[in-house]
Amino acid sequence: xxxxxxxxxxxxxxxxxxxxxxxxxxxxxxxxxxxxxxxxxxxxxxxxxxxxxxxxxxxxxxxxxxxxxxxxxxxxxxxxxxxxxxxxxxxxxxxxxxxxxxxxxxxxxxxxxxxxxxxxxxxxxxxxxxxxxxxxxxxxxxxxxxxxxxxxxxxxxxxxxxxxxxxxxxxxxxxxxxxxxxxxxxxxxxxxxxxxxxxxxxxxxxxxxxxxxxxxxxxxxxxxxxxxxxxxxxxx
Numbered sequence: 001x002x003x004x005x006x007x008x009x010x011x012x013x014x015x016x017x018x019x020x021x022x023x024x025x026x027x028x029x030x031x032x033x034x035x036x037x038x039x040x041x042x043x044x045x046x047x048x049x050x051x052x053x054x055x056x057x058x059x060x061x062x063x064x065x066x067x068x069x070x071x072x073x074x075x076x077x078x079x080x081x082x083x084x085x086x087x088x089x090x091x092x093x094x095x096x097x098x099x100x101x102x103x104x105x106x107x108x109x110x111x112x113x114x115x116x117x118x119x120x121x122x123x124x125x126x127x128x129x130x131x132x133x134x135x136x137x138x139x140x141x142x143x144x145x146x147x148x149x150x151x152x153x154x155x156x157x158x159x160x161x162x163x164x165x166x167x168x169x170x171x172x173x174x175x176x177x178x179x180x181x182x183x184x185x186x187x188x189x190x191x192x193x194x195x196x197x198x199x200x201x202x203x204x205x206x207x208x209x210x211x212x213x214x215x216x217x218x219x220x221x222x223x224x225x226x227x228x229x230x231x232x233x234x235x236x
Contacts, residue, residue, distance in 0.1 A: 037140060038118065038126050039068045045120050048078040050154050053096070054116035055084040062116050062126060062138065065099050079105045082157060084113040088164055097164050108161035108217055117150050125150040162217035162227055174233065181208045183234055186225030 042049065049072060053063040073079060081100050087093030088109060100107055118126040125147045126138050141147055174182070177198070184194045191209070195202045209221065218224035228234050 038062075038138065039066070041120055041124055041126070041140060042068045042072065042118070045072050045077050047121050048080070049121075050117075050119040050151070050158075051079065051081040051100075052113055052115050052117045052119070052150075052154050052157075053081070053083050053087070054113050055086060062118050062128065063096060073104065080158065081105055081107050082113055082154065082161060083107065083109045083164060085109045085111050107164050108158060109164045110157050110161035113157055115150065115153055117154070119147065119150055119154060122151055123147060159219070160223075160227075163215070178208055178212060179233075181205060182212055182224075182228055185209060185212070185221050186228060186234055 049069070051063070069079065079100075083093070083097065088097065097107065116128050120126070123142065125141045127141060127150070128138055141150075177200075180198060181194060184197065189197070191202050191205045195205045198205075209224075212228075213219070213221075213224050216224045216227045218227055225234075
């Protein structure tokens with residue numbers, strides 16, 4: 001079955017304007033054939049699939065891992081899954097995390113995830129239709145401005161997100177030395193300064209910092225400090 005394509009002029013637009021257009025474009029397929037169309041597109045993924053689960057859509061069809069996803073993972077397609085933090089407190093949310101925790105899937109949670117979507121290789125985006133993905137409706141977009149807006153929004157939220165469970169278990173699981181390094185890190189100290197103050201080697205500091213960055217899902221020391229503060233890891 002061939003995938004449906006939205007034809008239209010190629011125009012340059014901001015993320016906001018492109019996302020606004022999504023709401024007025026009707027679905028190109030609906031409940032009966034949505035899974036076949038999505039799976040056919042997913043089966044041709046070559047590099048990466050990004051899954052964005054919006055708040056209140058844990059039970060949506062776009063959020064659920066299926067056989068085609070497992071097949072993609074087995075052949076080396078990268079998967080990144082973005083979840084809203086509030087869903088992790090629900091039974092459905094925890095089940096969704098468990099379902100996606102397989103085959104090297106990268107999971108992150110953010111305070112708010114505004115868009116439910118599947119983005120395939122940065123060239124196609126599957127979005128909920130008028131009835132929502134819970135109702136089984138979806139639309140496939142290939143218009144560059146629309147797909148680009150979905151990609152930009154996903155990346156923006158992904159950068160500020162962290163691996164699931166960090167807020168609940170991270171602070172209690174920190175070793176005393178890790179907490180000391182984290183507090184000094186948040187205050188803007190250099191590795192050399194931290195090493196001197198704690199009486200440890202610079203190499204040890206960098207190893208601890210690397211571990212903290214990974215646990216927080218941060219790309220920089222500044223971002224790690226901000227995320228740690230938001231999660232209450234720095235104490236009073």
